[in-house]
Amino acid sequence: MPSAISVITLLTDFGEQDYFVPSMKGVMYGINPQLRIVDLTHQVPPHDIRYAAYVLHACYRYFPDGTVHVVVVDPGVGSDRRALLVSTSRHFFLAPDNGVLSWILDNETNVEVRAIENKQYRLDSPGTTFDGRDVFAPAAAWLTKGRVPGSYGRLIRDYVTLSRQEAKIIGDTLVGEIVYIDHFGNLISNITTDDLERFRSVVKRDPKLITLGAVAIEGVKSHYAQGATGIPEALINSNGQLEVFIKQGRAVDRCGVGIGGKIEIR
Amino acid sequence: MPSAISVITLLTDFGEQDYFVPSMKGVMYGINPQLRIVDLTHQVPPHDIRYAAYVLHACYRYFPDGTVHVVVVDPGVGSDRRALLVSTSRHFFLAPDNGVLSWILDNETNVEVRAIENKQYRLDSPGTTFDGRDVFAPAAAWLTKGRVPGSYGRLIRDYVTLSRQEAKIIGDTLVGEIVYIDHFGNLISNITTDDLERFRSVVKRDPKLITLGAVAIEGVKSHYAQGATGIPEALINSNGQLEVFIKQGRAVDRCGVGIGGKIEIR
Amino acid sequence: MPSAISVITLLTDFGEQDYFVPSMKGVMYGINPQLRIVDLTHQVPPHDIRYAAYVLHACYRYFPDGTVHVVVVDPGVGSDRRALLVSTSRHFFLAPDNGVLSWILDNETNVEVRAIENKQYRLDSPGTTFDGRDVFAPAAAWLTKGRVPGSYGRLIRDYVTLSRQEAKIIGDTLVGEIVYIDHFGNLISNITTDDLERFRSVVKRDPKLITLGAVAIEGVKSHYAQGATGIPEALINSNGQLEVFIKQGRAVDRCGVGIGGKIEIR
Numbered sequence: 001m002p003s004a005i006s007v008i009t010l011l012t013d014f015g016e017q018d019y020f021v022p023s024m025k026g027v028m029y030g031i032n033p034q035l036r037i038v039d040l041t042h043q044v045p046p047h048d049i050r051y052a053a054y055v056l057h058a059c060y061r062y063f064p065d066g067t068v069h070v071v072v073v074d075p076g077v078g079s080d081r082r083a084l085l086v087s088t089s090r091h092f093f094l095a096p097d098n099g100v101l102s103w104i105l106d107n108e109t110n111v112e113v114r115a116i117e118n119k120q121y122r123l124d125s126p127g128t129t130f131d132g133r134d135v136f137a138p139a140a141a142w143l144t145k146g147r148v149p150g151s152y153g154r155l156i157r158d159y160v161t162l163s164r165q166e167a168k169i170i171g172d173t174l175v176g177e178i179v180y181i182d183h184f185g186n187l188i189s190n191i192t193t194d195d196l197e198r199f200r201s202v203v204k205r206d207p208k209l210i211t212l213g214a215v216a217i218e219g220v221k222s223h224y225a226q227g228a229t230g231i232p233e234a235l236i237n238s239n240g241q242l243e244v245f246i247k248q249g250r251a252v253d254r255c256g257v258g259i260g261g262k263i264e265i266r
Numbered sequence: 267m268p269s270a271i272s273v274i275t276l277l278t279d280f281g282e283q284d285y286f287v288p289s290m291k292g293v294m295y296g297i298n299p300q301l302r303i304v305d306l307t308h309q310v311p312p313h314d315i316r317y318a319a320y321v322l323h324a325c326y327r328y329f330p331d332g333t334v335h336v337v338v339v340d341p342g343v344g345s346d347r348r349a350l351l352v353s354t355s356r357h358f359f360l361a362p363d364n365g366v367l368s369w370i371l372d373n374e375t376n377v378e379v380r381a382i383e384n385k386q387y388r389l390d391s392p393g394t395t396f397d398g399r400d401v402f403a404p405a406a407a408w409l410t411k412g413r414v415p416g417s418y419g420r421l422i423r424d425y426v427t428l429s430r431q432e433a434k435i436i437g438d439t440l441v442g443e444i445v446y447i448d449h450f451g452n453l454i455s456n457i458t459t460d461d462l463e464r465f466r467s468v469v470k471r472d473p474k475l476i477t478l479g480a481v482a483i484e485g486v487k488s489h490y491a492q493g494a495t496g497i498p499e500a501l502i503n504s505n506g507q508l509e510v511f512i513k514q515g516r517a518v519d520r521c522g523v524g525i526g527g528k529i530e531i532r
Numbered sequence: 533m534p535s536a537i538s539v540i541t542l543l544t545d546f547g548e549q550d551y552f553v554p555s556m557k558g559v560m561y562g563i564n565p566q567l568r569i570v571d572l573t574h575q576v577p578p579h580d581i582r583y584a585a586y587v588l589h590a591c592y593r594y595f596p597d598g599t600v601h602v603v604v605v606d607p608g609v610g611s612d613r614r615a616l617l618v619s620t621s622r623h624f625f626l627a628p629d630n631g632v633l634s635w636i637l638d639n640e641t642n643v644e645v646r647a648i649e650n651k652q653y654r655l656d657s658p659g660t661t662f663d664g665r666d667v668f669a670p671a672a673a674w675l676t677k678g679r680v681p682g683s684y685g686r687l688i689r690d691y692v693t694l695s696r697q698e699a700k701i702i703g704d705t706l707v708g709e710i711v712y713i714d715h716f717g718n719l720i721s722n723i724t725t726d727d728l729e730r731f732r733s734v735v736k737r738d739p740k741l742i743t744l745g746a747v748a749i750e751g752v753k754s755h756y757a758q759g760a761t762g763i764p765e766a767l768i769n770s771n772g773q774l775e776v777f778i779k780q781g782r783a784v785d786r787c788g789v790g791i792g793g794k795i796e797i798r
Contacts, residue, residue, distance in 0.1 A: 005299040009288065015715030016282075016548075017575040019590035019771070022541065025570045026594035033537040033568065033596065036299065038291045043283040046716055047780050058285035062292035062399065064299065075780055076757045129755050130770030133594065183281030184312055223395050225342045238396030239285070248313055248341055271565040275554065282548075302565065304557045309549040324551035328558035328665065330565065449547030450578055489661050491608045504662030505551070514579055514607055 006144035007036045007063055011052055012072045012132065013044035020130070024070075024137040027123060031141035038063075047075040049100045053162060054180045057103040058239040060091065068140045071095035072132040083116040083135050084159060087149045094136050099162035117153035167195045174199045174207070174265040176242070178257060185250025187212070189263045191242040196220075199265065207265045210234050212244055213257040272410035273302045273329055277318055278338045278398065279310035286396070290336075290403040293389060297407035304329075313341040315366045319428060320446045323369040324505040326357060334406045337361035338398040349382040349401050350425060353415045360402050365428035383419035433461045440465045440473070440531040442508070444523060451516025453478070455529045457508035462486075465531065473531045476500050478510055479523040538676035539568045539599045541592075543584055544664065545576035546604070552662070556602075556669040559655060563673035570595075579607040581632045585694065586712045589635040590771040592623065600672045603627035604664040615648040615667050616691060619681045626668050631694035649685035699727045706731045706739070706797040708774070710789060717782025719744070721795045723774040728752075731797065739797045742766050744776055745789040 008028060014020040025037055040059060044052045052073040060069055067090075074081075074096040086093040086101055088108040094116070095101050105111055116135065121142050123134040139152065167176035167190055176191040199207060210217040217234050220242070227233040227247030232255060237243040244251045244263070252258070274294060280286040291303055306325060310318045318339040326335055333356075340347075340362040352359040352367055354374040360382070361367050371377055382401065387408050389400040405418065433442035433456050442457040465473060476483040483500050486508070493499040493513030498521060503509040508529070510517045518524070540560060546552040557569055572591060576584045584605040592601055599622075606613075606628040618625040618633055620640040626648070627633050637643055648667065653674050655666040671684065699708035699722050708723040731739060742749040749766050752774070759765040759779030764787055769775040774795070776783045784790070 007292075007295050007299070009292075016571075017573050018714045019572070019587050020715075022570055022572045023591040023594045023770075026539075026541075026591060026596070026599070029539050029568060029570070030594070030596040033539070035568075036295055036301075037570075038288055038295070038303075039282075040285070040288045041283050055285050059289040059292060062289045062296070064292070064296040067292070081757075125770070129767060133770065182284045183286075225347075235395060238289075238391070238399065273558075273561050273565070275558075302561060302567075304554055304561070304569075305548075306551070306554045307549050321551050325555040325558060328555045328562070330558070330562040333558070448550045449552075501661060504555075504657070504665065 005034055005036065006032070007038060007067045008140050008144065009038045009040050009060075009063065009067060009069045010042070010072075011040040011044065011056055011070070012042045013046045013048065013052070014042045014072070014132070016042050020132060023130070023133045024072075027133055027137040028141040031138060032144050035141065035144060040069075044073050047073065049073055049075075049098055050162065051180070053100050053103050056100070057107070060093075060104065063091065065090050066092075066144075068092040068094065068143050070136050070140045071100050072136055073100055074098060074131065082156075083131065083139070085114045085116050085139065085143075085149055085152045087112045087114075092140075092143055092149070094140050096131070097160050099160045102162040105159075105161065112149060113156055113159050114149060115153040115156050118151060121147070121152065165190050167191045169199060169202055172203050172266060176263045176265075178212075178259055178261040178263060181252050181259065184245070185252040186237070187244040187251050187255060187257060187261070188237060188239075189242045189244070191263065191265065193236055193240050196236075196242070196265075209266045210242075210244075210263065211266075212263045213255050213261060215244075215255050215257075217244065271300055271302065272298070273304060273333045274406050274410065275304045275306050275326075275329060275333060275335045276308070276338075277306040277310065277322055277336070278308045279312045279314065279318070280308045280338070280398070282308050286398060289396070289399045290338075293399055293403040294407040297404060298410050301407065301410060306335075310339050313339065315339055315341075315364055316428065317446070319366050319369050322366070323373070326359075326370065329357065331356045332358075332410075334358040334360065334409050336402050336406045337366050338402055339366055340364060340397065348422075349397065349405070351380045351382050351405065351409075351415055351418045353378045353380075358406075358409055358415070360406050362397070363426050365426045368428040371425075371427065378415060379422055379425050380415060381419040381422050384417060387413070387418065431456050433457045435465060435468055438469050438532060442529050442531075444478075444525055444527040444529060447518050447525065450511070451518040452503070453510040453517050453521060453523065453527075454503060454505075455508045455510070457529065457531065459502055459506050462502075462508070462531075475532045476508075476510075476529065477532075478529045479521050479527060481510075481521050481523075483510065537566055537568065538564070539570060539595055540672050540676065541570045541572050541595065541599060541601045542574070542604075543572040543576065543588055543602070544574045544604045545578045545580065545584070546574050546664070548574050552664060555662070555665045559665055559669040560673040563670060564676050567673065567676060572601075576605050579605065581605055581607075581630055582694065583712070585632050585635050588632070589639070592636065595623065597622050598676075600624040600626065600675050602668050602672045603632050604668055605632055606630060606663065614688075615663065615671070616688075617646045617648050617671065617675075617681055617684045619644045619646075624672075624675055624681070626672050628663070629692050631692045634694040637691075637693065644681060645688055645691050646681060647685040647688050650683060653679070653684065697722050699723045701731060701734055704735050704798060708795050708797075710744075710791055710793040710795060713784050713791065716777070717784040718769070719776040719783050719787060719789065719793075720769060720771075721774045721776070723795065723797065725768055725772050728768075728774070728797075741798045742774075742776075742795065743798075744795045745787050745793060747776075747787050747789075749776065
């Protein structure tokens with residue numbers, strides 16, 4: 001699968017002010033100078049595994065075959081939690097064994113999960129506090145040089161997974177929650193197009209009323225420009241999830257609801 | 267014009283915390299893995315078309331021939347406003363038809379403006395809210411693979427342009443306004459070296475006094491280090507525009523003037 | 533040393549909202565389209581030379597041979613301070629002559645320091661306020677095209693260096709100071725593993741008590757996960773320096789100590 005030109009993506013909670021991210025890139029270019037490196041984001045709130053899982057899930061599929069996705073969001077760095085290498089039919093994923101790859105493992109086919117055990121792909125460093133640079137960066141770069149997953153470590157089945165937060169139909173109401181807030185202040189729920197389809201087939205009509213805290217929204221718009229200025233509206237966003245937005249405004253500032261806030265559809 | 271190695275630049279108001287920017291990069295590398303992608307900035311204030319137009323105008327000319335510049339700052343995303351492909355003698359530009367390319371259209375020669383109509387260069391996506399990923403990213407990447415502008419859509423003339431904010435000479439006074447504030451808190455005006463030349467030829471002397479709110483500045487320095495610490499000074503900045511700065515300080519915090527504030531030269 | 537594919541790193545206080553950083557990248561790709569460009573960080577606090585020196589020192593060695601490191605943090609831009617080209621046995625460094633390369637000059641062997649004098653490697657620009665774009669970017673890119681350091685200018689010895697801030701043993705106490713605060717709010721001191729070794733050999737025992745402001749810490753942990761939640765702890769960080777952290781918290785918010793704060797080990 002790895003071609004002459006390979007893409008590695010990086011997703012961390014390191015921020016961009018320190019030496020952390022560039023150290024990883026230096027190590028990777030030292031092993032494979034042909035690489036393309038793409039930053040997913042380094043602004044994951046510190047140690048927020050669910051935030052990282054959402055961002056990864058929302059964009060990984062747009063990368064070419066053979067892409068290596070590296071996630072370093074890791075409250076347990078330096079402890080004995082394992083580093084994982086996951087291969088799927090199209091991509092590779094490297095991450096700490098803390099559940100951050102859960103949505104990938106749910107979605108993908110031909111999934112193999114390994115513990116990274118081979119010391120040969122580690123950087124030889126004195127301390128034990130920077131696995132991003134010393135473990136994940138070299139392991140990822142060696143994959144793009146054609147090293148096979150089997151050489152990294154044994155297959156495992158007892159990896160950590162995140163608990164699901166799925167929308168539920170209770171009576172004639174679809175109940176979900178806010179799982180992400182984006183740069184524009186849009187409130188993104190865990191209600192998917194599939195959930196809405198299920199609602200229609202169970203309740204036998206289209207959704208009419210959406211409630212989120214004290215805010216009531218009628219119907220679902222098809223794009224942002226359809227909203228009336230200053231009024232919260234809903235649409236299905238580009239990741240297939242129901243989102244509450246205010247045209248050219250910030251829904252999060254208006255709705256008084258944050259991550260975990262309940263959203264109901266009738 | 268496209269060579270084996272091509273540069274695409276990205277200018278958006280997406281911020282860097284979400285999946286928006288990396289999704290675009292994934293799509294582009296999938297089409298052309300040889301690309302170099304350069305972020306102009308993703309910190310355009312949400313929907314601020316003039317801010318984006320300023321940043322693009324200040325740096326596009328430093329990129330090599332054949333560079334494709336992609337701008338996605340778009341209050342009207344998903345509505346029926348068009349996507350444009352502009353070609354000039356050196357570069358390509360893709361942007362929504364909202365005036366963000368106005369200064370380029372003013373400046374450049376051999377300009378052709380097209381509406382992007384060919385569905386072949388679109389990503390096939392369910393929703394209609396992410397034109398950056400679904401329209402602009404693939405259209406830009408296909409240009410670097412040698413697709414010709416003529417294949418994207420028909421030439422148009424009725425594109426949107428921003429109103430000019432030009433400095434004016436009124437009596438013996440050159441009147442301009444603040445159009446941009448940079449990371450260092452410098453206040454950048456719309457007064458150009460050409461305006462100052464015009465002032466000299468009309469008023470028959472060098473500018474003496476610059477006033478900005480309650481602040482009066484004498485003469486124009488040639489570089490930042492010439493300023494006295496803590497005192498607002500003026501110079502011609504690296505984009506050829508008159509700028510008010512405080513040596514190692516923040517002029518914006520001191521002058522009590524923001525975007526749109528009047529600046530006068532006598 | 534320069535190969536077909538070269539890496540240039542950029543370290544500035546320009547932020548990422550303006551045209552400054554992308555202008556530099558445009559100039560460099562125009563000279564060498566084969567480049568890989570890595571951002572170290574652009575979030576150096578404005579004019580903070582010591583911050584930039586720390587970040588560079590902490591990651592430069594992880595980059596491949598032939599890498600060109602460009603630093604533009606420069607309170608004196610446009611004045612007559614010189615631009616330097618430093619070559620070592622592995623890397624090149626370009627920076628203003630203000631001491632930002634001091635830790636590199638201390639560390640490396642086969643060091644040659646030159647003033648960049650050859651106008652041939654300058655961009656021809658009207659103003660004198662943007663040396664990053666007009667001096668450093670083209671000079672760096674031409675190095676990756678094989679231009680030899682000798683062609684840039686004469687060797688000099690009277691370059692500026694920063695004063696050292698070294699930890700000292702006073703009686704049975706090792707006295708250092710906080711020199712850097714990272715994205716996670718960790719407080720990084722100037723106490724190195726060598727200092728601790730020196731302490732052990734002078735005082736004839738392991739460090740027992742670390743004090744920082746009103747906070748007392750017993751012993752040194754080996755990684756972050758060992759800390760107790762909410763309690764300040766110490767470890768040797770991935771750059772070999774003693775660091776005070778709070779597991780999944782922000783030590784800087786808790787300890788009431790900033791840059792320059794005294795840290796003592798007994």
